[in-house]
Structure formats: structure tokens, C-alpha cells
Amino acid sequence: MFITKLVEIFNEYKGEKGAVIPILQKVQDKLGYLSQEVISEIAKFSRMSETEVFGVASFYAQFRFTRCGDHVIRVCLGTACHVSGGERILDEVTRELGVSPGETTEDYKFSLERVACLGCCALAPVMVVDKTVYTKMKLPKVRGVLQTYGENK
Amino acid sequence: MGKINRTSKKRYIVHVCLGTGCISGGSLNIYKSLKQQVDSLKIKNVLINFTGCHGFCQRGPIVDIEPGGIFYSEVKEEDVTDIVQQHLKKGKFVDRLFYRHPSTGETIPCSRDIPFYSRQQRIILRNCGHINPENIGDYLAVGGYESLKKVLTEMTPEQVISEISSSGLRGRGGAGFLTGLKWDLCHRSPGNEKYIICNADEGDPGAFMDRSILEADPHSVLEGMLIGAYAIGANQGYIYCRAEYPLALERLRIALRQMEEHGFLGNDILGSGFNFHIKIKEGAGAFVCGEETALIASIEGKRGMPRTRPPFPAISGLWGKPTIINNVKTLASVPVIIAKGSNWYSGIGTEKSKGTVVFALTGKIANSGLVEVPMGIELRELIYEIGGGISGGRKFKAAQTGGPSGGCLPASMLNLPIDYESLADAGSIMGSGGMIVMDEDTCVVDIARYFLIFTQAESCGKCVPCRVGTRQMLIILERITKGDGVPGDVELLERLANTVKLGSLCGLGQTAPNPVLTTIRYFRSEYEEHINNKRCPALVCKELISFYILPEKCKGCRICFKNCPVGAISGGKKLIHVINHERCIKCGTCFDVCPKRFSAVVKVSGKQIKVPEKPIPISK
């Protein structure tokens, strides 16, 4: 149950000032996203209102409030990737999956996100699927990359 | 360049780069395979080690072998056998893996002779690429923690501050505030609960200096932090690092553990009575949290919104206590200054900008990567000598420094000496070290729009001119790039820009208009071309360009036909292909895939080309 997982995390942060962000990070790491119930538990533990917790969480791009796909695709739109055609790569992924950045495919196979710089600018344009980095991307390569993941699950 | 004494015991030390760039090129497998082959062949006296980023990411994966600093670039897993059989077993170099000078074609075996390296002066990056970041022993062997010992045993906090002050060190996070002065302010603030924070949020999208340093040499930063803590009287430190940097975070954690084991962290450090603890805080993805007061709010568990200064954090910062925030590179400079003295440091650079500056050189440049040069170097030397010029032999158009807060420097400024003051005069800022090089194929209006998309989304929303003004500016830029710009738009942009600059509390809003203002200042005619003639001279803005297949060049090979993602090309074997402009999404695939020997696809803006309406047979 998610409650036991939450309690475990809460125990690590007992008595620590301002720990709500690390708690949110750990919880999302364990549960994938922050549901309303989870936010309400975190609020109780942190002695904050639910609105306050949601206010903090929604400020930061890292936090998700809906379930995400089995594979997370991140297309870099940092400056170096932008000048080397990152936007075209993102367009192509969007077209292939039929979802916009920030969305998840209906079958929960893929979530698509845009990020600003993954630190491999010298190898731009870059996209990452889960933890695998694909560098020097070209439009015709996109479909192939997606297919490797489409078949696994 | 730091030499490790222990090298003498081994015949060869092999350094495989395990920085983020090289790892994505497959260096982890190269490392494993080298270890495995050396083990299974029982070659003695060879140490297979790994390092962080060497800086020359463009040529990765990189394998460097001591002695001699033999530099193998673009290594593949298949090359490992040759490296082992030839170099490590027989002492013969694998020439084909040497770096080749792009214009002369000459092979250069040693990294120190490659122009990319030979013109650099590496102080902040002194250990990057030379030591194993996960082994404190490597750091100790190059004199690591000696400065800390010196400070704790021989110097008072006042002496440390005075040494840093006279070195002239300025903050490398962007604003360039004098570090000694800041430390002194905090030192003299009353209270015995003080904090020091390392700003590793590196928000500039397109820069990776801080990340590479943390991945390659975390101990230098941590040692600098300890020295700073001692100087101001802090017992608790925080490292605020982006969560998007998993490898940097992991190496920091390892480094902290090893520091504790060696007595560099905790209570009574090295028997001096000085106590210091460090916690890592992961950023949660908000650019504005790189700003110091927002960063503090974020550590306190709040929304990362900046507040007015004064009071400055040095007086009232984290939990209302005196707090010093320094950038990764600022802190990494501190141990060397203590070791070599302020006189040595202040001898490098220009009158007001001392020391060196690290740039993440990217974009349309031949040698992308991490470079460190003395302040005052000319832009031209950086771009052409170190960077190897523009890739593909194209023409230099502009270099953008300071990321979304900075501006672009056009070709007429190639002689500009790079330091805080000259960059500010040119309308840009030094920033924290991102430098994006643009060529003729980069549209400056598109770049301005790109940065505004970023700052507009990252504005925390507190100040109306920043929240609404950046949005308005973006709307105008978008209509210009779509061909809907109207006369007067440029003047309107300038007016809005000044309002946003004046009416914003923090650096985000104050600098967000810079990319727009500098591109207008240096490339006004390009804006006017978009607005008046609906033409994008760089052929970038999608709505203003069209693709055509030239009938006299098309060979009917069907490659574009097969690759078009939306089926907008009609044609067939031995037929001249035709693009349906209604359907075309201008992705440029046909342009990219058309074989170079045909070059039948062209991209144009502001004109039409006469082509057949339907596919017709190729005339011989």
C-alpha cells in the first residue's frame, strides 16, 4: 500500500526543517506521480495545508500529478539543441506518438517531455528515453528509436 | 596539468572519459572492455582508470594514456583490442585513433599539442580529465586538501578573506561580485549560525560547465566550500544541484562519504576544532531557483520566488541567518588561490577581471566542448583558434553568451576582449559560461523567440512586468517569425523590453530582454526583412520558407518520397518529384535525405520556384 511507503519516507525526515521538497521528490520517485491522496498525506505530515503543498509542488517542473507512461521520452530543447534542430526532432516525436509535450499516450506506453539541456550539447540534438541518451539525432532516426521501445512492452 | 606521482609505479595508466558526453557515446563499454581484456591477458603494470569530462566532448569517447598524454579520440568499443594489443602490450601507438587537425590533416598524438588544448589555461578545470573523481586518493595525490590544511592550521579567517580579496576573484555565477568582499560581509555579520551554499543549479539551457566540474573533480569544489565556511564561520553547508544531473549528484555523494572517512568533514576537522557538515539539496526544475534568494526559499521548502535585496543573504539568508552563496567555479578556484597565492592569481586576466573563465562552447562550432581561457582573451581566438572555427566551413554570424540573460556578439565584435566589463558594454553579460556559436544558418529572430519562450515560462510570476511583459514580447516575436509582423513591432519590442528591465525585482526579469535587445541592436535589418518582406534570410522560420525539388536536378531516386513523414511528395521511379505545399510541414527531411550528388531539394524564403505541377518523366 502506498501509505506504508509514505510512512517510510516520512520517518527519514522527522524533525527536519523545510523538508517538503525532498519528501515530494522521494514520493514521486517511489510512486511515479503525486496523486491527491498522496498530497493530502504529505500535507498532514508537514503540518501544511493541502493547498500549500500543492502550491509548492506545482511551482517546480519536476512534479507530476498524473500517471506517466512506461517510458519517458525527453527531447532536449536547450540552446545548443535548438540551433541544431531540436524542435524538428520534437515535432517528429509528437507526430509519431500523437501526443504533445507534457502528455502521455492513451495506452500509457510513452510520456513526452521537453527539457532544457541534458549536458551533452556537443552532441546535439539530443533525446533521452528513460536513461538512454540518443545523440546527434536525425529525423529519420526517430521512428527507429521509438520502435525499440514500442515492441518491448 | 597535474601529474600523478603514483604513475611511476605503473607502466601505463589509461584514463577513459566517463563524463556524460562520452558515456552517451558508449565509453562505459570501452572502460569495461579495456579492464576485461587487460585482466584476461594478465598484462601487468597497467592501470585502467576513469576520469570525468576532458572537455573535448565533440571528439568523444576519449581515452588518454599516460605517460606521454597520448590522446585517442572517437574511440569505439571495437578499437579496444588494438589499444590493448598494440599500445599496452607492445608500446606501439594506435595512430588511426589520433586527433587529426581538421584543416591540415596532420595527426597529433598528444593532447597538449592539440590547438584546442594548447591555447587553454586550465585553473578551474585543472584536474578535470586527469583524476578519478570517485577516488579521493587521486585528488590527494595532486595536492588535494593541502590548502584546507594550510587554512585550518596556519591562517585566521581574516587572513583567508584578505587573501581571496587581494586575488581579485569574482563570482563565476553571472554577476561577478567580488568574492572576498562578500565573504567579509558575511564574516562580520553578527551571529554564530551561518551557512554556505554551493550554487550548482546551472539553469542556462545549453551550458554544462558546472556539471562537468562536479562530475570530474567534485573535491576541488568541496575543498573550496570548506575554506569558505571556515572564513565566514559556517558549520553547515548545502549543495543545491539540479536533479537533472544524476551523475554529478552520485559523484558528490561518493565524495562526501570519502571526505568523512578521511576526516575532512564532520566535527573537529583535522584536529582544528572546526566543525562542518554538508547536505545535498536537489533542485526540482525551476530556472529562477538559480537566483540566490529564490534558491534560499527553495531550500526552506517554499515556492522558489525571489525577494527584494537588501537585506543581502550575506546578512540575512537561509532561515534568516547570514549566508554565502557561491557558484561551483568560484569555489573550485579557491583552493588554487590559497595554494599558489593571490599574487599569482591576480597576475592572470585583465585589470578588473582576474583569473580565467570557463566556457561551454557549443552550437555551430567545429570543436564543441569545455574550454578555460584567461580573462581578456579575444573572442576571435576563442572561436577560431580553440574552437576551430565554424563547422562545415560556414561563416560566423554571432556568439551568444550568458544564455537567456545574455546577448549575442556579432562578427564585428570578434576583437572584443572577453571580460565582465566589455561584455556588459556590448549589451551581453559574462553569465556563467554558456557560449553558443551561430552561423549564417541561424536566424537571430528565432533565437530571440527561443530565449523568450524560456524566460516567459520560467518567470515566477511575482512581478507583473516580467510575467506579462515577457509574454507580450513573445507574442510579438512569434508573429514576426510567422510572417505576421507589422511595422512598428521592433520599436514596440524595445519599449516593452525597457519596461520589463526596469520593473522586475530579480535578475531573471532584469535580463530577460537582453537577447531581444542585442539581436535588434546588431541585426535590425533581419527583423525588418521578416516584417516587411516576409522573408527569413537564414531560412529558419518555418512559416516563411518553402521547399522545392528542382526539376533539372531531380533524378527520380524516390529517397525523399519514401522519407517524407506526411506523404507530401508525389513521384515515382524516373519521375521528377513534386512537393505538395498544402500538405508539407516543412520538416526538412527531403532536404536532408536528398543525396549530396544530386542536391535537388532547395529551401527558399520570399520567392517561388517554377516546378511542374505533377510528376513528369525526367528529360534526358
Ligand SMILES: Cc1cc2nc3c(=O)[nH]c(=O)nc-3n(C[C@H](O)[C@H](O)[C@H](O)COP(=O)(O)O)c2cc1C
Ligand atoms: C534568474 C537567475 C538565475 C541564476 N542562475 C544561476 C545558476 O544557475 N548558477 C549560479 O551559480 N548562479 C546563478 N545566478 C546568480 C546567483 O543569483 C548568484 O549571484 C550566484 O550564485 C552567486 O555566486 P558567485 O558570487 O560565486 O557568482 C542566477 C541569477 C538569476 C537572477
Ligand code: FES
Ligand atoms: S542543449 Fe541539448 S544537451 Fe545541452
